[in-house]
Amino acid sequence: MxxxxxxxxxxxxxxxxxxxxxxxxxxxxxxxxxxxxxxxxxxxxxxxxxxxxxxxxxxxxxxxxxxxxxxxxxxxxxxxxxxxxxxxxxxxxxxxxxxxxxxxxxxxxxxxxxxxxxxxxxxxxxxxxxxQQSRYRALFRKTLDVIDSGVLGRIVQVRISANGFARRWDWQTVQEYKGGNLLNTGPHFVDWAVCLQGFKKPDEILCAMDRANTWGDAEDYVKVVLKKKGAPVIDLEISSCDAYPGDMITVQGTQGGLSGGGSGLRWRYFDPKKAPKQKLSRKPLPGPSYCSEKLAFTEKSWAPSKAQANAFGWMSKQFYDHLYKSLREGAKLEITPQQVRVQMAVMEECHRQSKLSKLPAKGWPQGNR
Ligand SMILES: NC(=O)c1ccc[n+]([C@@H]2O[C@H](COP(=O)([O-])OP(=O)(O)OC[C@H]3O[C@@H](n4cnc5c(N)ncnc54)[C@H](O)[C@@H]3O)[C@@H](O)[C@H]2O)c1
The missing domain is CATH 3.40.50.720 (NAD(P)-binding Rossmann-like Domain)
Known part of the structure; x- marks a missing residue:
């Protein structure tokens, strides 16, 4: 097209x-x-x-x-x-x-x-x-590389947290202008979520929203859980009332895990073939005692290059360099409207589940045209 x-x-x-x-x-x-x-x-x-x-x-x-x-x-x-x-x-x-x-x-x-x-x-x-420039964020790309390498085993859950503690009073807090944390910050991270689930609509979507520190009528706290058969559970938060925000992305896999944010990632995993052999015991453990063993974890880390650390510049470059190829040479878009359709389906369902009361509509202060 x-x-x-x-x-x-x-x-x-x-x-x-x-x-x-x-x-x-x-x-x-x-x-x-x-x-x-x-x-x-x-x-x-x-x-x-x-x-x-x-x-x-x-x-x-x-x-x-x-x-x-x-x-x-x-x-x-x-x-x-x-x-x-x-x-x-x-x-x-x-x-x-x-x-x-x-x-x-x-x-x-x-x-x-x-x-x-x-x-x-x-x-x-x-x-x-x-x-959707965050699709190119270096930390997300690196996370996908580590997942795809298989070292973490089957991915059970990915937690995405875009939290902080901030008060806000601009138009992005008003439902009439399509503000709120889900529609504002959400597109970056719901995009990651649906990407991790293969751009297929989740089987189950659970959403809670609240207003904590906002002057407007839209949410500034969002919790979303997405379940899709054969894909990791996604646990996503975009909260403006988290005084102790944790890592932006945390991956839990059967052989290890990864965690980190803009300044870097670390991950560790073990090789099941080299792990101590165990077998199920239905009898009380001797002692009594708990299951205890030493797993030999391999630890790795990654930090963004200087160019990648300027996240907005880096993401814009990836997006617009690729778009240039699409416009000049007819290359296929990497980020397609069809992929974003899944994000829209998630957000639509989240809003359906968590309706908040509204302020009276007033129109845009300078008019619409
Ligand atoms: N991708 C990202 O990382 C990112 C970052 C910031 C904003 N955004 C998005 O960009 C959009 C704009 O947000 P913003 O933060 O730049 O808002 P803003 O308030 O800073 O700027 C909006 C501008 O649009 C102008 N405007 C409003 N109505 C207009 C009209 N009818 N005709 C012409 N001009 C009009 C305003 O005068 C203003 O200068 C939002 O949808 C936001 O979600 C995306």
Whole structure:
């Protein structure tokens, strides 16, 4: 589905919707570092000072209305980094106008919305690339490598914890704008979860949500357990009231385990062939005593390179280098909307199980257009 309009020479010409923490600080800043592949030619934002800054810094055109940006016919790519509640409508508008689109997370908030976006991409024969850059996070890639090597045996459980202690009062705390820890931080880690379960919808989903330290009406505590036959149990937390957060990822396997986070991973495992031979005893153990033996564990560790330690820069590079190949050479997307559909199904079910009361809707402060 990827007949693109990418111009054949020079960097890809990009329009960015939104110039906030994502549109400016992640996407524009990355394009600045990749001038041979990408060039910012237009941005849209409701705020005049953000438009003026972009014009000055990037030498690009700026628009108040996203429709005016989408009306251009010289763009190879549009990045949708608008507030989350605008992801489906603005992405569909961009695809329908004939643009390839990178859509920030959360791509949508339910499967039906995402399906409309996928259908719009198919109809327009354009690329829809969900920005799930954490799939490229070095610690996650290394974890997958260790799991795939088999040394940990069968993986029984993976615990993912994106916890901290933080108070928050911006739009990301408001349900009306599709805020809350699940839709905001969740896409990074639910993506890991469904990746670890082979991108298949879990058989069972259990979710608890709460509001702890937030000014808005959306959750800032989420606990999710995913069960899938033949895959590890996933135990996922995204809590803003954890004063003693543990490791970001912990893998439990039949022959060993792994644990760690952004600054590094460690893992240890034993070789069952070299372990002491034991056999089941139904009689009380002599003494009395407990089962006791010495397993010879092999210990390993990994630390990110300097480039990988700059997680946002590293992940953006992997994502956009690959997207460049898709847009220029027709390479298949590595992160597909179909994979993200499973994430959407999980989130939809979590919200169904844990409805929180809502504040009255007020619209976006600067208007929708
Ligand atoms: N992938 C990541 O790691 C990551 C990190 C941060 C944010 N995000 C995502 O990026 C999106 C934007 O979040 P943010 O933190 O940048 O928000 P932000 O509030 O910092 O920026 C949003 C910008 O959009 C502009 N805007 C709002 N409505 C508009 C409209 N109708 N037309 C034009 N401009 C409009 C605002 O004026 C603002 O400048 C969210 O969906 C968020 O989940 C992703």
């Amino acid at each position: 990827c007949a693109t309009r990418a111009t054949s020479r020079g960097p890809l010409r990009v329009g960015i919707l939104g110039q906030g923490r994502s549109g400016l600080s992640i996407h524009a800043r990355w394009f600045e570092q990749s001038p041979r592949k990408y060039k910012i030619v237009a941005i849209a934002d409701l705020l005049a000072e953000r438009r003026q800054r972009a014009e000055k810094e990037f030498g690009c055109d700026s628009y108040r209305s996203i429709d005016d940006l989408l009306g251009r016919d010289d763009l190879d790519l549009v990045v949708n980094s608008l507030p989350s509640y605008l992801h489906p409508p603005a992405t569909i508008a961009a695809l329908s106008a004939g643009h390839n689109v990178v859509c920030e997370k959360p791509a949508a908030w339910n499967v039906a919305q995402l399906d409309k976006m996928i259908a719009a991409a198919r109809k327009a024969k354009r690329i829809l690339a969900p920005f």
